Amino acid sequence: MPEPTLPKALAFDVFGTVVDWRTSVTRESAVFLERIGQDPGTAAAFADAWRRQYIAAMIGMKKSGRAFVPLDVLHREMLEATLREWSVDPGRIDEALLADWNRAWHRLDPWPDAVAGLTRLKTRFPIVTLSNGNVALLVAMARHGGLPWDAILGAEVSGAYKPDPRAYLRTAELLGIAPGELSLVAAHHGDLAAARACGLLTAYVDRPDEYGGAPAPDADYIQTWEWSATSLTDLADQLGC
Amino acid sequence: MPEPTLPKALAFDVFGTVVDWRTSVTRESAVFLERIGQDPGTAAAFADAWRRQYIAAMIGMKKSGRAFVPLDVLHREMLEATLREWSVDPGRIDEALLADWNRAWHRLDPWPDAVAGLTRLKTRFPIVTLSNGNVALLVAMARHGGLPWDAILGAEVSGAYKPDPRAYLRTAELLGIAPGELSLVAAHHGDLAAARACGLLTAYVDRPDEYGGAPAPDADYIQTWEWSATSLTDLADQLGC
Known part of the structure; x- marks a missing residue:
């Protein structure tokens, strides 16, 4: 060739x-899960679930017809959806904590x-x-x-x-x-x-x-x-x- | 305060x-002016004339209604206009030389x-x-x-x-x-x-x-x-x- x-x-x-991303998001999620009273031992699964939503969203983005929004916004929606998978109501969590957790993707x-x-x-x-x-x-x-x-x-x-x-x-x-x-x-x-x-x-x-x-x-x-x-x-x- | x-x-x-920009564009324009048979001693005036067109274009851009085009394209149009001020027909100059002269702005x-x-x-x-x-x-x-x-x-x-x-x-x-x-x-x-x-x-x-x-x-x-x-x-x- x-x-x-x-x-x-x-x-x-x-x-x-x-x-x-996986090692960093897992490490950070362990800290945040513990702070909201959840088992930090599920942090790797949490990171994987969060990322799985991302992959599905990217593939579906063009078909969805949704106007472009920055990934920080989508990551936040996905964080809240993942928390609901963990049976946690994101509305009951401190806003500053959620914002900081979402910025785990800024610190990979x-x-x-x-x-x-x-x-x-x-x-x-x-x-x-x-x-x-x-x-x-x-x-x-x-x-x-x-x-x-x-x-x-x-x-x-x-x-x-x-x-x-x-x-x-x-x-x-x-x-x-x-x-x-x-x-x-x-x-x-x-x-x-x-x-x-x-x-x-x-x-x-x-x-x-x-x-x-x-x-x-x-x-x-x-x-x-x-x-x-x-x-x-x-x-x-x-x-x- | x-x-x-x-x-x-x-x-x-x-x-x-x-x-x-002025020192660099003057230095480069002296070389190019000489290559096309013009007086390299006019290079500083050439650089100033080129830049003057830029300032006028930027201020007028919004009013002009022209769709956005990259500055490289505008710089090239302004180079050709400046050459005409120097009584040079840009259509008679080698394309590769003009393109390289225009890229003087990449090398400031x-x-x-x-x-x-x-x-x-x-x-x-x-x-x-x-x-x-x-x-x-x-x-x-x-x-x-x-x-x-x-x-x-x-x-x-x-x-x-x-x-x-x-x-x-x-x-x-x-x-x-x-x-x-x-x-x-x-x-x-x-x-x-x-x-x-x-x-x-x-x-x-x-x-x-x-x-x-x-x-x-x-x-x-x-x-x-x-x-x-x-x-x-x-x-x-x-x-x-």
């Missing part, structure tokens, strides 16, 4: 690809290779987010974890959530390049498949621990991607950075 | 405030205090662009000059050019804060006046050399701003960074 042409820029999925820790990998990749390529996270969330997360983004792009500045094609195409447009000159970097086959359908290049990063060892939900979309790496530092090696 | 409340984030005008050098000042301010505040430059231009410029932005916001992701209120208000909205929690940092009184009219805090940075020593065109808008600094490092001092 011939070597694929190098991209002019790299756009990154963030939740799961760059940061380990990077995977151990992420900062080193991004720093190396940035020497050769502009590196931007192509995430469903809103700008405020991603700015806070970058400052928390030291992620050296060149720009915060993706759903909110595109007005559409992945896998809606507008999110991928608008990111390339804002960078002033053709879709085929941009590579998505993601740990999710479904995301990469949607990017490829828009003409983007694709780089897969394996994150076997994203779901705590449970299988990822998007095996149906597995294809041969232009690049396949075990970490962001491995991707930097492959891209000559 | 009581001390103003500190902002939650800082949004920066870029051309003239963070980078010295920072003022000597800018990187140090931004780096210090970033330790305490999220720092974002609130510029009329498009995303691709500002990303290239940041990589050229080492500007450590947290996010590239402003006209293009707001769909409106300053001084249109939407540019200021959308920047605060994307940061998840109220207009009064955001401070514009700018060397231009007109820009600061428009920001204040939207409820933003305002920080003036004096750049007496922006126009090569000629007076700035917006003295009519001079007011007392919340902060007034002689450089970005001086602003960092004043904001306790």
